[in-house]
Amino acid sequence: MNREEEVCICHRVSLGKLTNYIKREEPKVASQLSECLGAGTGCGWCQPFLKKILDQHQSGDSMELKVGFENYADKRQQYKSRNCIHEEGDA
Numbered sequence: 001m002n003r004e005e006e007v008c009i010c011h012r013v014s015l016g017k018l019t020n021y022i023k024r025e026e027p028k029v030a031s032q033l034s035e036c037l038g039a040g041t042g043c044g045w046c047q048p049f050l051k052k053i054l055d056q057h058q059s060g061d062s063m064e065l066k067v068g069f070e071n072y073a074d075k076r077q078q079y080k081s082r083n084c085i086h087e088e089g090d091a
């Protein structure tokens with residue numbers, strides 16, 4: 001996933017926005033990332049990925065998600081279907 005692509009698709013929060021926020025604010029727990037434009041507060045799909053990038057930062061690693069955006073977005077759709085989460089404007 002590149003920096004322009006959205007980790008939190010619900011709230012359109014890109015990887016770049018999240019990594020900048022993490023470097024600036026040094027959140028202690030992933031739930032604090034909700035303060036970055038509401039990341040993680042929609043369908044919930046991205047929450048494990050938010051935790052992963054925060055864990056990477058706290059371990060001194062570079063923050064990245066080794067998943068293609070299309071695959072990531074498809075899996076989110078499946079997650080939402082399984083959990084009967086529907087939002088206006090979804091394809």
Ligand code: FES
Nearest residue numbers: 009010042043044
């Ligand atoms: S993709 Fe982040 S809450 Fe839905």
